[in-house]
Amino acid sequence: MRYNAKMKSEQGKRLLDKSSEPTIEQIRDYIGEPGWRLLVQFEETLKDRYELSRELRFPFGKSYGWGFKYSHKSAHLCYVFFESGAITVTIQIGSKEAPKLNEQLDSFLPRTRELWENRYPCGDGGGWLHYRVFLEDELADIIKLISIKKKPAR
Secondary structure, three states: OOOOHHHHHOOOOEOOOOOOOOOHHHHHHHHHHHHHHHHHHHHHHHHHHOOEEEEEEOOOOOOOOOEEEEEEOOEEEEEEEEEOOEEEEEEEEOOOOHHHHHHHHHHOOHHHHHHHHOOEEEOOOEEEEEEEEOOHHHHHHHHHHHHHHOOOOO
16 A cells, blocks of 8 residues: 555544443454554564553543553653544654654654644653554664664663
């Protein structure tokens, strides 16, 4: 699948019913096979680098919906939200990590650079990125972002 402007502009419908915790099968059906493959690849890569824990959560209120919270020991890494036909990774880059990311910015995909430039600001230079993932290259950039946030344990 090739990324296109239509994919960028559309946010998929999310699992927004807090009273109905989805099963793994429901999540897989909801995000579809391409999204599921990216989610599995993402999680396997994180497991290779961190002592990974995953929790099914409903954070931030009703507009975000259900997602997985990924952590290394007690350090939060990111959230992955389930969308109809896709996943969105939400990651916070703190003020301390922002300079390192800015130094490496040229090594990221144009889409990743654009998302960073248009991030939701937080702290002194940091911010939140909401990255709707369609391609493996985008997944690789997200792994690089997480590595800036938290140095891999292995």
